[in-house]
Amino acid sequence: MIVNASGGAIGTMDKMAAHRSGTLHRAFSVFIFNSKGQLLLQQRALDKYHSGGLWTNTCCSHPRLGESTSDAAHRRLQEEMGINCELTELFQFSYRHEFENGLIENEYDHVFMGISDELPLPNPDEVGDFRYIDTDLLLFELLEQPNKYTPWFKICLEQVLEMYYKVV
Template identity: 50%
Template sequence: MGNAPARPAAVVSFEDEALILVDHEDREIGHLSKAAAHHGNGRLHRAFSLFVFDPRGHLLLQKRAAGKRLWPGYWSNTCCSHPRRGESIDAAIHRRLHEELRLQCPLAFLFKFRYQAQFDERGAENELCSVFAGRSGDPPALNLNEISELRYVAPDVLDQEIQARPQDFTPWFKIEWSRIRRDHAELLTRL
């Protein structure tokens, strides 16, 4: 699906947008620019990851655009981002899914987890991330500022790819996919 329709590359992510800093219990403790929240080892902030499956149960994967500051060119889950200052997680997940892929679908909460992943000496992810899943039969239209390529993949094939080439995938995606496969096996039939 690398030839999914692209649309004019709207800028939807800004280094100065205010992210929500949280403690380990997901209580809001302040705000910080996206650039500063990802600088060095990163500051713990609220984030989300979305997993959208097609009617056959195949997961829509994205390859992160080459211009992304962290993990450019890596394969990852359908969509991930951050709620902005004053924005609910529910509003943020639907906003971002539409901004990146022009998709709309119901999204069910699966779990929340904390992780820190260092990309290089200048930047890292340090997130308390809520994971959601949904199903859509609509064709995505990728935003080239965020995504360079899309493809649908069957879960068993994805398991094999991650096993064979873990270095091709973002760290948060590997953690989330492992937990989905372990704790949410019914997901593909339930959505």
């Protein structure tokens, strides 16, 4: 779904066409915490179209035509990580990043959060690995090794953590 700067739908375009042209489009990111307050990270599969092998939030993707962003977030959480749980939309933000392979992320990203102790069953086509991490250690790793993480994750993590600590 192509969107304007306020996130309003203005048209449709194939996901890869949007990534090749750098057209602003709708996306979502899901952050799942366990009952210990650890964040579930995934390492993107090595053969993903961009950011392969990088660590990021629990899952992310794009809604299908006619699919609500909330429904898409639930669907992809199940497809990528094998988890079903309640999700709450926290906020939206826009970002743009150009990758070395010529693809461009120009996304209006809806950020969701959930809490679950369900054991992930990751889809190997999407996920190379996963881990739970204490947020203090994660923030330290981001300072020490920022190139191991996706661009969008580094942009929105601080705001996610602020909102998480207000909720729990």
